[in-house]
Amino acid sequence: MKTSIATVSLSGDLKQKLEAIAKAGFDGVEIFENDFLIFDESPKQVGNMVRDHGLEITLFQPFRDFEGMPEPLRSRTFDRAERKFDLMQEMGTDLVLVCSNVSPAALGGLDRAAADFHELGERAAKRNLRVGYEALAWGRHINDHRDAWEIVRRADHPNIGLILDSFHTLSRKIDVNSIRSIPKEKIFIIQLADAPLIDMDLLYWSRHFRNMPGEGDLPVLDFMKAVAATGYDGYLSLEIFNDQFRGGSPIAIAVDGRRSLIYLGDQVKRAEPDAALPVPQMPPRSTVEGVAFIEFTVEEAEAPQLETLLGNLGFRKTARHKTKNVTLFRQGGINLVVNTDERGFAGSSYLVHGASAYAMGLVVDNARDALARAVALGAERFEQPLDAGEIEMPAVRGIGGGVLYFLDRASDLGRIWEIEFDPLIDDAPGQAAGLVAIDHIAQTMRYDELLTWLLFYTSIFEAHKTPVVDIIDPSGIVRSQVVENADGSLRITMNGAENRNTLAGHFIAETFGSGIQHLAFETKDIFATAQALAANGFTALHISPNYYDDLEARFGLDPHLTERLKTSNILYDRDEHGEYFQLYSPTYGEGFFFEIVERRGYRGYGAANAIFRIAALRKHLRPAGLPKE
Ligand SMILES: O=C(O)c1ccc(O)c(O)c1
Numbered sequence: 250m251k252t253s254i255a256t257v258s259l260s261g262d263l264k265q266k267l268e269a270i271a272k273a274g275f276d277g278v279e280i281f282e283n284d285f286l287i288f289d290e291s292p293k294q295v296g297n298m299v300r301d302h303g304l305e306i307t308l309f310q311p312f313r314d315f316e317g318m319p320e321p322l323r324s325r326t327f328d329r330a331e332r333k334f335d336l337m338q339e340m341g342t343d344l345v346l347v348c349s350n351v352s353p354a355a356l357g358g359l360d361r362a363a364a365d366f367h368e369l370g371e372r373a374a375k376r377n378l379r380v381g382y383e384a385l386a387w388g389r390h391i392n393d394h395r396d397a398w399e400i401v402r403r404a405d406h407p408n409i410g411l412i413l414d415s416f417h418t419l420s421r422k423i424d425v426n427s428i429r430s431i432p433k434e435k436i437f438i439i440q441l442a443d444a445p446l447i448d449m450d451l452l453y454w455s456r457h458f459r460n461m462p463g464e465g466d467l468p469v470l471d472f473m474k475a476v477a478a479t480g481y482d483g484y485l486s487l488e489i490f491n492d493q494f495r496g497g498s499p500i501a502i503a504v505d506g507r508r509s510l511i512y513l514g515d516q517v518k519r520a521e522p523d524a525a526l527p528v529p530q531m532p533p534r535s536t537v538e539g540v541a542f543i544e545f546t547v548e549e550a551e552a553p554q555l556e557t558l559l560g561n562l563g564f565r566k567t568a569r570h571k572t573k574n575v576t577l578f579r580q581g582g583i584n585l586v587v588n589t590d591e592r593g594f595a596g597s598s599y600l601v602h603g604a605s606a607y608a609m610g611l612v613v614d615n616a617r618d619a620l621a622r623a624v625a626l627g628a629e630r631f632e633q634p635l636d637a638g639e640i641e642m643p644a645v646r647g648i649g650g651g652v653l654y655f656l657d658r659a660s661d662l663g664r665i666w667e668i669e670f671d672p673l674i675d676d677a678p679g680q681a682a683g684l685v686a687i688d689h690i691a692q693t694m695r696y697d698e699l700l701t702w703l704l705f706y707t708s709i710f711e712a713h714k715t716p717v718v719d720i721i722d723p724s725g726i727v728r729s730q731v732v733e734n735a736d737g738s739l740r741i742t743m744n745g746a747e748n749r750n751t752l753a754g755h756f757i758a759e760t761f762g763s764g765i766q767h768l769a770f771e772t773k774d775i776f777a778t779a780q781a782l783a784a785n786g787f788t789a790l791h792i793s794p795n796y797y798d799d800l801e802a803r804f805g806l807d808p809h810l811t812e813r814l815k816t817s818n819i820l821y822d823r824d825e826h827g828e829y830f831q832l833y834s835p836t837y838g839e840g841f842f843f844e845i846v847e848r849r850g851y852r853g854y855g856a857a858n859a860i861f862r863i864a865a866l867r868k869h870l871r872p873a874g875l876p877k878e
């Protein structure tokens with residue numbers, strides 16, 4: 250599969266953009282005219298720079314307001330085209346994108362436009378160049394690819410073809426099946442972009458909110474399946490106008506872009522096995538069966554504080570690693586690993602981030618396949634030297650430079666605790682608290698990382714996203730995006746912080762990066778759990794009594810229930826599927842905390858309660874700027 254991206258999609262100058270595009274593994278690049286115009290080097294030098302990066306110029310664009318012009322504008326437009334043909338030949342590309350005319354001066358009429366294109370085709374043919382016509386969704390007369398195709402068909406010239414751009418077709422909800430009958434040799438290139446569904450002016454939507462296929466809400470896969478049905482096997486080229494991407498890291502955005510295309514190609518191939526589109530072979534998306542473990546890195550001296558907290562939560566020290574300073578705490582099906590080893594990645598992670606949940610292991614159907622797929626999608630493989638007797642566990646780098654391990658039940662990885670650990674007898678006081686599993690893992694990141702990790706998880710794992718929810722923090726908005734699978738064995742909530750004053754923002758600033766900020770454990774009986782926790786000496790996060798008055802009024806709760814909730818500081822929510830109960834720990838370290846939940850059919854994550862628990866959690870934070878005691 251040949252992949253390309255338009256320079257307009259990335260931040261930086263042309264040189265920085267090309268470096269990022271090449272590094273991310275693209276084969277080609279669309280040169281956006283403005284990127285060239287503001288750059289100081291000649292067309293020839295730019296062409297050489299592109300080729301020195303091992304890239305091909307897929308096209309030069311855009312050429313605007315061409316077809317249907319009355320004289321004298323018409324002659325000027327042809328002169329302008331000749332000048333751009335000169336430039337293209339110097340630069341070394343044979344294709345130019347002409348987008349449909351938006352000028353108020355433009356005259357309509359398919360035949361008039363077709364005649365103009367025929368003449369342009371004649372001129373292009375003299376120089377061995379090609380012209381691709383694209384319908385802008387807001388074009389003055391042509392805003393539908395079916396009309397653009399009709400013009401190309403009537404122009405009837407081998408050097409004139411069609412350019413399809415998923416955004417223009419899908420934003421206008423045009424039936425993609427109309428693409429299936431277009432001869433593949435008349436499709437000069439495919440441009441791809443997705444976008445979140447927002448009700449707004451098409452031009453504004455297109456110029457500011459496009460994102461990578463799979464990051465938005467448009468049916469880009471349906472569009473690509475229709476394209477593949479034509480037999481098209483050429484370039485897939487991203488053209489992403491996005492304010493955030495223009496200000497982001499060019500390499501990070503380019504890596505996301507390439508991942509989005511490979512994932513899209515993989516989906517097309519699975520849906521249409523006979524498609525001519527060449528796509529890299531990789532195992533299918535991995536089925537997650539559960540969370541195998543969460544691993545904390547912490548300094549020896551700080552470990553007792555974390556271990557006491559885990560003890561109060563009802564965890565027992567269950568096993569000790571045979572060769573490393575690593576202890577396993579277990580309760581129900583939950584495995585928490587506390588790593589105080591100064592060697593290796595855990596040690597360096599501690600040095601960078603401080604005490605943190607830096608790694609997680611997921612149980613998948615086949616761990617080697619999960620690794621192969623993740624790597625095929627551009628994830629960075631993680632490896633470190635093994636001690637004698639240790640099992641090699643497939644892993645990639647995850648959020649905030651942390652580690653995502655893959656385990657499965659079929660291989661030795663399913664017996665990791667027996668193979669690498671010695672059992673321990675925990676004689677500490679305290680009782681189990683009925684925690685049975687990890688309900689969800691909450692990862693905090695900068696807002697502009699949300700789409701990256703959304704695409705990362707959904708492309709590797711059999712999982713889907715749910716709509717973004719705004720979480721109101723007293724100091725700002727945090728956007729929350731969930732990735733989950735059908736049976737709830739994978740639930741990741743990602744919180745994107747826009748400023749450092751929010752609880753999430755504070756966490757990122759003080760731990761020097763994104764990461765797991767909280768873990769939610771599942772209980773089948775929150776009141777029994779609350780009681781056991783209290784007996785263990787656990788202090789739950791105190792929730793304002795005002796919350797309970799409001800709660801009773803909102804849901805019409807039985808006052809007895811309200812009283813029980815209030816006594817134990819339990820938060821409550823309800824959706825059309827059932828009820829939800831939440832109990833929080835105060836913050837530990839720089840804003841890390843635990844949550845305990847009971848779901849009685851409820852499917853969400855208690856977003857309505859977030860403001861209350863955030864306000865309460867903030868009271869435990871060290872004021873910003875003060876040294877640690
Ligand atoms: O927004 C635009 O003007 C514009 C230009 C060229 C394109 O290929 C496109 O999709 C949009």
Ligand SMILES: [Mg+2]
Nearest residue numbers: 383414440488
């Ligand atoms: Mg386009």
